[in-house]
Amino acid sequence: MDDISTGVLFSLLILLLVISGYFSGSETGMMSLNRYKLRHLANQGHRGAKRVEKLLSRPDRLIGLILIGNNLVNILASAIATILGMRLYGDLGVAIATGALTLVVLVFAEVTPKTLAALYPERVSYTSSVVLNILMKLLYPLVWFVNGITNSFLMLLGLRVDNMNDPKLSSDELRTVVNEAGGLIPRRHQDMLLSILDLENVTVEDLMVPRSDIAAININDDWKSIVRQLSHSAHGRIVLYRDTIDEVVGMLRVREAYRLMMDKNDFSKANLLRAADEVYFIPEGTPLNIQLLKFQRNKERIGLIVDEYGDIQGLITLEDILEEIVGEFTTSITPTxxxxxxxxxxxxxxxxxxxxxxxxxxxxxxxxxxxxxxxxxxxxxxxxxxxxxxxxxxxxxxxxxxxxxxxxxxxxxxxxxxxxxxxxx
Structure with missing residues (x-):
């Protein structure tokens, strides 16, 4: 390099520092991106987001490419700085060049570009992805070779980096995301989303009508008592049982009972039992999210909760679970x-x-x-x-x-x- 002028070497050194800053900023920008926002934009057809998502599909290769480029320019910049130091200050110039270059690299090629990239990850990443895509194609053999050695070493440690997938959000992490949405999601909607997430932590016993409060009729009572209970019922369905509520015989729709009342010839205990629906039983301890799906799958709206011995513990309805999500309905007849x-x-x-x-x-x-x-x-x-x-x-x-x-x-x-x-x- 003796034939190259000092001015040219200074210009080349500045260029290398700019390139080093580009690689440093690109790395931070890529790793600082919100992956879910990126995926949303990519699905919407955003070209920059698509390029970045493709690069991040194998982060080991992306990091390998950036570090190869960054180390190459930093090593070359160090060599040029040493030559410049010796030209200007002799043997003492080596130490001066080392100290000065360290400070310049730290400030202008590391801290500054990385800070800017952390503040504006989308702008930096979408723009730099154009160049990184080209470099990935040109340097792919070298990147593949370096990653092969690195991945082999990681395999010796029991780690695998191939077929990497984006980490999935846990329920607790998703709760944090919803809570931090602020004005992006109305408070009412946030509460509903959080309630849906909480369904898995709540069982049917938490919402059930206790056994003692279940609206039920003993079919062995005298007929006048049964008619009186049906006439004054505030519920849409009533449990029918024999002597004890653990001996359930059916779930009667009150409107069916009223229909039978219209025809005195059909209004009897036998016809009430025939009009009653089969009882849907729910094991105690069933999480609400599971029970909601079971109600939907079995096309049921109400069920009796039983313990391991088959004894009735309480009653729960589809409305109870929906109220847990959206809040109480004004039509609910249970006390608020x-x-x-x-x-x-x-x-x-x-x-x-x-x-x-x-x-x-x-x-x-x-x-x-x-x-x-x-x-x-x-x-x-x-x-x-x-x-x-x-x-x-x-x-x-x-x-x-x-x-x-x-x-x-x-x-x-x-x-x-x-x-x-x-x-x-």
Missing amino acids: LAEEITPQADGSLMIEGSANIRDLNKSLNWSLPTDGPRTLNGLILEHLEDIPDSQLSIKVGGHQMEIIEVSENMIKLVKVLPTPLQKTG
């Missing part, structure tokens, strides 16, 4: 949480013992344990391990509670005192 909570002037809350713990946690932003009893009554009874008297004061889940009313071995009404934080707010 708002009807079970009565705010007091002193900031305390009067809550019915039948209130669902999960609903309380969601509505009041509490953290009562949900891995045991489903209702506030059950939670307090489990905590006390006894049926308490009224006016007893206890602390459960960080909340001070007073038991106001107890009847029929159940806690009917509880007063939850405000926490110090609530008082100051």
